Amino acid sequence: xxxxxxxxxxxxxxxxxxxxxxxxxxxxxxxxxxxxxxxxxxxxxxxxxxxxxxxxxxxxxxxxxxxxxxxxxxxxxxxxxxxxxxxxxxxxxxxxxxxxxxxxxxxxxxxxxxxxxxxxxxxxxxxxxxxxxxxxxxxxxxxxxxxxxxxxxxxxxxxxxxxxxxxxxxxxxxxxxxxxxxxxxxxxxxxxxxxxxxxxxxxxxxxxxxxxxxxxxxxxxxxxxxxxxxxxxxxxxxxxxxxxxxxxxxxxxxxxxxxxxxxxxxxxxxxxxxxxxxxxxxxxxxxxxxxxxxxxxxxxxxxxxxxxxxxxxxxxxxxxxxxxxxxxxxxxxxxxxxxxxxxxxxxxxxxxxxxxxxxxxxxxxxxx
Amino acid sequence: xxxxxxxxxxxxxxxxxxxxxxxxxxxxxxxxxxxxxxxxxxxxxxxxxxxxxxxxxxxxxxxxxxxxxxxxxxxxxxxxxxxxxxxxxxxxxxxxxxxxxxxxxxxxxxxxxxxxxxxxxxxxxxxxxxxxxxxxxxxxxxxxxxxxxxxxxxxxxxxxxxxxxxxxxxxxxxxxxxxxxxxxxxxxxxxxxxxxxxxxxxxxxxxxxxxxxxxxxxxxxxxxxxxxxxxxxxxxxxxxxxxxxxxxxxxxxxxxxxxxxxxxxxxxxxxxxxxxxxxxxxxxxxxxxxxxxxxxxxxxxxxxxxxxxxxxxxxxxxxxxxxxxxxxxxxxxxxxxxxxxxxxxxxxxxxxxxxxxxxxxxxxxxxx
Numbered sequence: 001x002x003x004x005x006x007x008x009x010x011x012x013x014x015x016x017x018x019x020x021x022x023x024x025x026x027x028x029x030x031x032x033x034x035x036x037x038x039x040x041x042x043x044x045x046x047x048x049x050x051x052x053x054x055x056x057x058x059x060x061x062x063x064x065x066x067x068x069x070x071x072x073x074x075x076x077x078x079x080x081x082x083x084x085x086x087x088x089x090x091x092x093x094x095x096x097x098x099x100x101x102x103x104x105x106x107x108x109x110x111x112x113x114x115x116x117x118x119x120x121x122x123x124x125x126x127x128x129x130x131x132x133x134x135x136x137x138x139x140x141x142x143x144x145x146x147x148x149x150x151x152x153x154x155x156x157x158x159x160x161x162x163x164x165x166x167x168x169x170x171x172x173x174x175x176x177x178x179x180x181x182x183x184x185x186x187x188x189x190x191x192x193x194x195x196x197x198x199x200x201x202x203x204x205x206x207x208x209x210x211x212x213x214x215x216x217x218x219x220x221x222x223x224x225x226x227x228x229x230x231x232x233x234x235x236x237x238x239x240x241x242x243x244x245x246x247x248x249x250x251x252x253x254x255x256x257x258x259x260x261x262x263x264x265x266x267x268x269x270x271x272x273x274x275x276x277x278x279x280x281x282x283x284x285x286x287x288x289x290x291x292x293x294x295x296x297x298x299x300x301x302x303x304x305x306x307x308x309x310x311x312x313x314x315x316x317x318x319x320x321x322x323x324x325x326x327x328x329x330x331x332x333x334x335x336x337x338x339x340x341x342x343x344x345x346x347x348x349x350x351x352x353x354x355x356x357x358x359x360x361x362x363x364x365x366x367x368x
Numbered sequence: 369x370x371x372x373x374x375x376x377x378x379x380x381x382x383x384x385x386x387x388x389x390x391x392x393x394x395x396x397x398x399x400x401x402x403x404x405x406x407x408x409x410x411x412x413x414x415x416x417x418x419x420x421x422x423x424x425x426x427x428x429x430x431x432x433x434x435x436x437x438x439x440x441x442x443x444x445x446x447x448x449x450x451x452x453x454x455x456x457x458x459x460x461x462x463x464x465x466x467x468x469x470x471x472x473x474x475x476x477x478x479x480x481x482x483x484x485x486x487x488x489x490x491x492x493x494x495x496x497x498x499x500x501x502x503x504x505x506x507x508x509x510x511x512x513x514x515x516x517x518x519x520x521x522x523x524x525x526x527x528x529x530x531x532x533x534x535x536x537x538x539x540x541x542x543x544x545x546x547x548x549x550x551x552x553x554x555x556x557x558x559x560x561x562x563x564x565x566x567x568x569x570x571x572x573x574x575x576x577x578x579x580x581x582x583x584x585x586x587x588x589x590x591x592x593x594x595x596x597x598x599x600x601x602x603x604x605x606x607x608x609x610x611x612x613x614x615x616x617x618x619x620x621x622x623x624x625x626x627x628x629x630x631x632x633x634x635x636x637x638x639x640x641x642x643x644x645x646x647x648x649x650x651x652x653x654x655x656x657x658x659x660x661x662x663x664x665x666x667x668x669x670x671x672x673x674x675x676x677x678x679x680x681x682x683x684x685x686x687x688x689x690x691x692x693x694x695x696x697x698x699x700x701x702x703x704x705x706x707x708x709x710x711x712x713x714x715x716x717x718x719x720x721x722x723x724x725x726x727x728x729x730x731x732x733x734x735x736x
Contacts, residue, residue: 061576081663082680103478110473110481110495127478176548183540208429295449312450 004142005070008035011135013047016102021126022049023098025116027086028107030303031132033230038067045073046089049098055085067229087115094120102128130308137300137308138322143231144346147301147324150187150228151344151358154235157181158224158361166368167216167241171196171209174222182226191225191232192305202238203330203338205294216242219249219337220368221330225305225344232305234326235359236342239366248336253365256331256339259283260363263297263311263327267347267355273315280329281313289331298327301344323347324358372510373438376403379503381415384470389494390417391466393484395454396475398671399500401598406435413441414457417466423453435597455483462488470496498676505668505676506690511599512714515669515692518555518596519712519726522603525549526592526729534736535584535609539564539577542590550594559593559600560673570606571698571706573662584610587617587705588736589698593673593712600673602694603727604710607734616704621733624699624707627651628731631665631679631695635715635723641683648697649681657699666695669712691715692726 012035016024026032026045036045036054043056054069055076069075078088086108093101103116105127117125139147157178166174175194182190197207202219214220223236238256240249263280280297284290298311301324309317311325319325325347330340341363346356380403384392394400394413404413404422411424422437423444437443446456454476461469471484473495485493507515525546534542543562550558565575570587582588591604606624608617631648648665652658666679669692677685679693687693693715698708709731714724 082682105478105482108478110471110476110478112474113478114473172551173548176544176551180541180544180548183544314450 002070002072004140005035005037006072008135009047009052012131015131016047016128019102019126021100021102023047023093023096023100024102024128025086025089025093026104026128026132028104028132031104031136033303034132034136036073037070038230039069042085043069044085044089046093048093049096051096053089053092055089055092057081057083057085084112084115086112087119090116090120090123094123098123100124100126102126102131104128104132106130133308136302138320139302139324139346140322143302144322144324146229146231147233147344147346148358150191150226150231150233151235151360153182153185153187153226153228154224154233155359155361156185157226158222158235158237161222162239162366162368166214166220168213170211170213171198171201172211174214175209178222178224182224185226187226187228188230189227191227191234195221195223195236197221197337200335200337203332203340205328205330205332205340214241217246218242219339221338221340223340223342225301230303232301232303233324233344233358234301234305234328234342235344235361236328236330236340237361237363238339238341239368241368243367245365245367250365252331252333253339255284255287255289256329256341257363257365259297259329260327260341260343263329264343264345264355264357267319267325267327267345269319269321269347269349271319273309273311273317273319274313276319276327277311277313277315280327284329284331294330297329298325300325319347321347321349321352370438370440372508373403373405374440376503377415377420380499383499384415384496387470387494389468389470391415391461391464391468392470392496393454393457393461394472394496394500396472396500399472399504401671402500402504404441405438406598407437410453411437412453412457414461416461417464419464421457421460423457423460425449425451425453452480452483454480455487458484458488458491462491466491468492468494470494470499472496472500474498501676504670506688507670507692507714508690511670512690512692514597514599515601515712515714516726518559518594518599518601519603519728521550521553521555521594521596522592522601523727523729524553525594526590526603526605529590530607530734530736534582534588536581538579538581539566539569540579542582543577546590546592550592553594555594555596556598557595559595559602563589563591563604565589565705568703568705571700571708573696573698573700573708582609585614586610587707589706589708591708591710598671600669600671601692601712601726602669602673602696602710603712603729604696604698604708605729605731606707606709607736609736611735613733613735618733620699620701621707623652623655623657624697624709625731625733627665627697628695628709628711631697632711632713632723632725635687635693635695635713637687637689637715637717639687641677641679641685641687642681644687644695645679645681645683648679648695652697652699662698665697666693668693687715689715689717689720
């Protein structure tokens with residue numbers, strides 16, 4: 001495993017050298033994890049001129065389930081646990097004789113950036129930009145395997161919920177029960193705050209559960225995900241409560257299903273992000289729901305739940321093989337409710353069978 | 369309620385004017401909530417030269433349980449939900465004719481700060497520093513009442529857990545069950561990730577639950593809190609599993625209990641933060657546990673779980689009346705485990721009966 005991290009760091013170092021900086025400071029937690037393995041909270045990684053260092057305020061804990069820092073990496077634990085590892089790392093970089101240091105300006109606050117400048121005034125601070133985020137977009141099979149296991153866990157948790165009695169239970173309780181089931185089945189925890197939306201709330205992206213109870217005739221939309229060894233997946237489904245869905249419910253469901261299928265089918269290496277978005281969006285657009293549409297219809301997943309790429313109308317770039325993304329169009333009609341359908345898939349070439357669906361719970365409209 | 373927010377904003381405006389800036393941009397979420405009421409994610413508050421504005425990427429949701437933005441405040445919703453409200457607010461401030469704008473440099477990233485400069489190049493950006501955090505330290509009775517209700521909820525959740533069978537259950541499951549009970553009793557959610565630590569993990573601050581199961585003879589330390597109307601409290605207790613604690617367990621427990629009592633008893637208006645810390649710390653120090661001690665023995669609570677003041681050896685400042693703090697010394701012995709005892713209290717003058725204990729679960733050493 002250690003080799004994986006060393007290779008990732010070598011790739012980043014190449015980019016830094018090409019940009020003219022000999023040293024880099026990585027502070028964004030998911031980026032630190034990607035390059036150094038599981039690290040304590042607030043740890044930063046110094047890609048130094050002479051030596052790479054993981055700089056932590058407290059020593060790493062022994063947590064076998066979540067992994068440990070790369071053992072090939074030297075560890076520097078601050079003498080005072082109240083100190084800022086980023087400031088200490090800048091000091092260490094200067095001590096190694098670095099003249100410039102690339103930092104994550106999209107993560108460091110202005111105040112921390114100033115503290116770095118003042119501890120190492122001769123060090124020229126440059127911007128690393130999203131270099132690590134870009135490396136993270138294409139996943140290796142080990143990473144995809146974590147997402148696959150996480151998706152199985154989420155499918156199981158959702159499947160069990162569907163077998164239980166739902167009418168009369170609150171959104172909050174259903175969300176908590178799903179999260180408990182995720183952990184039961186081996187997740188580190190939920191990948192994000194589980195969303196359960198009933199009746200007029202249904203179909204709303206990121207709806208935070210309330211005390212509203214499930215009623216006969218409701219749409220019920222659920223969105224959940226498992227974190228497994230740090231990797232986060234996502235599944236969303238919409239159901240109807242009672243024996244027979246209303247006509248408007250069937251029509252809306254079929255429409256969102258068609259949009260989601262169009263999005264899934266357009267996933268291929270070389271497809272532009274915006275074309276995937278357009279494939280899903282135009283189905284809803286042409287049915288007159290342009291106003292009700294979300295700003296994006298999918299996004300990358302990995303060590304964070306909302307990573308590059310964004311599948312959105314103004315997104316620039318093209319998909320590669322081995323990029324896991326969600327496809328999650330939805331329509332929410334204020335006062336009435338709506339439908340969301342959300343899968344996690346991995347982009348694969350046609351020759352390998354096309355997009356690999358990780359979240360396999362049925363997308364038929366189930367009446368529960 | 370609207371008056372409360374208007375008064376808070378007026379106090380902040382006085383501070384800004386005294387510091388020579390006519391306008392301020394508040395971006396840190398807890399600070400926005402303090403000055404503007406419950407606001408959508410990523411919303412920012414502009415204290416403008418002519419008008420105050422809540423700038424949001426999406427419109428506020430209707431969530432009666434958690435409150436809504438102050439109705440006296442004008443709302444500005446971005447045309448594109450992908451935009452940055454802080455950048456839009458800087459543009460609006462420039463449009464109002466402001467020459468300078470104080471921003472929260474300890475919250476804004478370098479990249480966002482640069483985007484503000486580039487949208488409004490004539491606006492001089494100054495640093496608001498921790499001005500809002502300072503206003504938040506002393507609470508009004510409405511805020512304290514939210515903390516009191518949250519503490520009752522946490523006490524209830526903990527009390528119910530103690531009545532159930534614990535041996536054989538994992539740390540993760542116990543933590544999830546506590547979080548479910550918090551919500552059952554009316555919390556918005558947990559105030560922070562619930563910590564359940566058994567055996568060799570016990571006594572460790574912020575321990576993240578693992579799959580280790582509770583065993584006979586273990587110390588079990590639990591730390592949880594409820595969020596109620598946005599306000600977060602904290603309680604921590606340590607128990608022993610089985611009928612008779614070992615001698616070392618009784619001794620260690622009595623010691624930490626004595627330290628925690630000394631901390632609690634030193635809470636008074638005018639007491640220096642470091643003196644409260646020293647009162648608790650010296651009990652453990654003089655028993656030879658100087659090495660095993662955490663960097664702080666307590667901290668403020670409110671809209672965030674870890675607010676000013678810090679009760680730590682190098683902290684500067686003195687307590688005021690109506691400041692809620694935790695007192696939470698602990699000792700963790702690597703390989704063996706340890707004890708933490710943690711209460712939330714409100715500083716009150718002697719004439720009002722001294723510190724008000726919000727978390728009232730017993731601190732006797734219970735054998736479960």
